[in-house]
Amino acid sequence: MSFTEQLRKENDDIFQLIFEHPFVEGIGKGSVPNEAMEHYIKADFEYLNAFMKIYGIAISKSSNRDDIHYFFNKMKFILDDEIHPHHNFCAYIGVPYEALQGHPLPPTADHYVKHMMYHAQTGTLAETLGALLPCPWTYQEIGKELMKKYEPTESHPFYQWITFYGDTGARNVTAEMRERLDTLAESSSPIEKQHISEAFRKSCELELAFWEMAYTCEEWPSKRKVMK
Numbered sequence: 001m002s003f004t005e006q007l008r009k010e011n012d013d014i015f016q017l018i019f020e021h022p023f024v025e026g027i028g029k030g031s032v033p034n035e036a037m038e039h040y041i042k043a044d045f046e047y048l049n050a051f052m053k054i055y056g057i058a059i060s061k062s063s064n065r066d067d068i069h070y071f072f073n074k075m076k077f078i079l080d081d082e083i084h085p086h087h088n089f090c091a092y093i094g095v096p097y098e099a100l101q102g103h104p105l106p107p108t109a110d111h112y113v114k115h116m117m118y119h120a121q122t123g124t125l126a127e128t129l130g131a132l133l134p135c136p137w138t139y140q141e142i143g144k145e146l147m148k149k150y151e152p153t154e155s156h157p158f159y160q161w162i163t164f165y166g167d168t169g170a171r172n173v174t175a176e177m178r179e180r181l182d183t184l185a186e187s188s189s190p191i192e193k194q195h196i197s198e199a200f201r202k203s204c205e206l207e208l209a210f211w212e213m214a215y216t217c218e219e220w221p222s223k224r225k226v227m228k
């Protein structure tokens with residue numbers, strides 16, 4: 001079993017909880033509360049900005065052109081392609097994308113971004129990839145699960161979102177990142193492998209927590225409506 005196959009197996013409990021989450025199920029059923037959707041897009045726009053900056057840190061840790069080229073292309077993929085699923089969600093709630101940009105991250109998204117930043121700043125390139133990999137991997141499997149379970153057609157409100165992640169494009173993003181991590185892990189020490197596993201599991205937890213954050217419209221304590 002490859003290193004990333006092992007990671008997937010060890011974290012299957014969290015993958016299953018993600019597939020069952022009401023926000024994810026709502027995407028499959030074609031119905032998500034507008035407030036939850038708005039909360040998600042606001043946080044995810046800023047999350048993607050942070051993700052690109054982490055690719056930038058990964059470039060600074062790269063030791064060859066091939067790695068630099070890989071991260072450069074992935075950054076471009078976020079800029080040019082990852083906006084399509086966001087547009088699909090914006091159309092659903094009838095809010096212009098621009099209105100959902102530039103908002104501060106709620107606590108869970110803030111934690112997730114800083115967790116990835118931490119591993120990128122203090123760890124090796126392999127550890128950085130360990131923290132990044134659950135992002136494409138969970139979404140690719142969500143897309144695949146929703147295609148299988150709901151067999152959406154073009155009239156489904158989230159057809160674009162589901163097919164974007166369930167189709168081959170997203171599968172390639174995950175496969176490429178896994179390949180890179182598997183290659184680097186071959187020459188990693190046991191302690192480095194442990195750091196990668198810990199970073200991977202926490203990112204899986206934070207993927208699940210991100211859906212929950214959006215679904216519950218999580219806010220910072222000072223912004224919560226019930227304070228007394």
Ligand SMILES: Cc1ncc(C[n+]2csc(CCO)c2C)c(N)n1
Pocket residue numbers: 044047048051074077078082134135136137139170173207210
């Ligand atoms: C919280 C959260 N997690 C994952 C994604 C999906 N995603 C973001 S960047 C990327 C490509 C990796 O190069 C993918 C698949 C998201 N939008 N928001």
